[in-house]
Amino acid sequence: MRGRGAQAVATGSWLLRGNDDRLAVYALVEGGVRRWTETAVGSGRWSGPDFFPAEGLTGLAVAQGANRYAHFLGRREKRTGGDAPKVDLLYAVQYQSGRTLGDWRSLGNPYRDPRDAATLGVPTAAVDGQGTVHVFVSGGPGGVMLRRESKSGAWEAWKDLRGGAVEGGPAAAANSAGLVELLAPGNRSVMRWVQTEPGADLRRAQDLSPAPVPGSAALLETAPGVFTAYWSEQSGTGVYAQRPGEWAFPVGGAPGEGPHATLRASVDGYDCTVLAHRGRAGTAVIGVCGTGAESGGLWWSDTGVTCIGAPALALDGRGRVVMATVTADGAVLVNRQRPEPGLTLSDWDRLPGD
Secondary structure, three states: OOOOOEEEOOEEOOEEEOOOOOEEEEEEEOOEEEEEEEOOOOOOOEEEEEEEEOOOEEEEEEEEOOOOOEEEEEEEEEOOOOOOOEEEEEEEEEOOOOOOOOOOEEEEOOOOOHHHHHOOOOOEEEEOOOOOEEEEEEOOOOOEEEEEEOOOOOEOOOEEEEOOOOOOOOEEEEOOOOOEEEEEEOOOOEEEEEOOOOOOOOEEEEEEOOOEOOOOOEEEEEEOOEEEEEEEEOOOOOEEEEOOOOOOEEEEOOEOOOOOEEEEEEEOOEEEEEEEEEEOOOEEEEEEEEOOOHHHOOEEEEEEEEOOOOOEEEEOOOOOEEEEEEOOOOOEEEEEEOOOOOOOEOOOEEOOOO
C-alpha cells in the first residue's frame, strides 16, 4: 500500500467523534486518505489504518455537521506532460463510524483562467443546521469563493464572496443555531463573513485586527450562538481573541505558523476553552482557560512533541479531551485527559501503521 506516512494534516477538525461516539483520525497520505477508528467508545485502542484512494490530493479538509456525518474536501492536481497542472476540488462523505467513504466527485474549480485555476488553495467547509455543506476556497485574483449544496442535494454554482487577498486559507464553522461563520486572514486584518438566518447568504462583517499570521484563524462557540475568533498576531506577540461587540485581546502563547485547534471541555467541573497549535519551536502546544475568561490569559503547556501542521482536539465518548498530532516522520500520535486535577494528558500513543 502506498502512503505509509501522513504527508500533511487536514484543515478543520481531523479528529472527529462519530455518530456512535467512537473517535476517528484522518490523515492525508500519498494517493489518498487514511483513517484510524476507536475499537470501542473511549477505549484508547484503534483499528486501521483504512485507506481510501484519491489520486493527486495535495490538501484535505474535514467537516462535520450535527448528524456527525464526516465530509471530505480535497484539492487535487492532475499533471499531463509539461503543461501546468489541472486543479479541482474533490468531495466525499462518510455516514457512519468505521464505514467506507462514498465515491469521490469533482466540484470543479471556480476559476476559468488556467493561471488563476492553478493557484486554488486548500478548501475549508462548514455544515449548517439544515445539513447543507458550505465549501470555501481562495485563490486566483483574491477573495473567497463559495459553493454549497441546494436543498435538493444538487450543488449550486460558485459564488464570489469578494474581499481582499487571503493569506494561508480561510476557516469556517457552524454554531449551535446552525448558522455559518467564515474567517479569512488577509494582509492587514482577518476578514469575516456571517450568516444571520438559516439558509441566508453570508454577508461581510467588520474585519478583525491586529494583522494575522497567514492561515492562523479559528472559531469556537463560547456562548449560545456566539463565536469567539482566535488568530496569531503578525508581529509575534501571541494569540488574540475577539467576540462580537468587544475589542480584541491577547491571550498569550507563542504560536508558529498555521491554525489553532479549538475545543470546549469540562476541567475540574468548570467549562473551559482549550486551544492547541504548533509552537515556534515546532512542538505541539496546548492552552486552557475558563470559557469567557480568555482576557486573563491561557495557561499554556508545551508537549515537547515535534509536529507538522496544527494538532487536533476532540472530546471522546466519555467527555475527555483527546489530542492528536502528526510527527515529522508521518506517524500519528494521540493522548488523552487523565483523571487528575487540571488538564493533564497521558503519554502519547502511536497509532498502528501497516
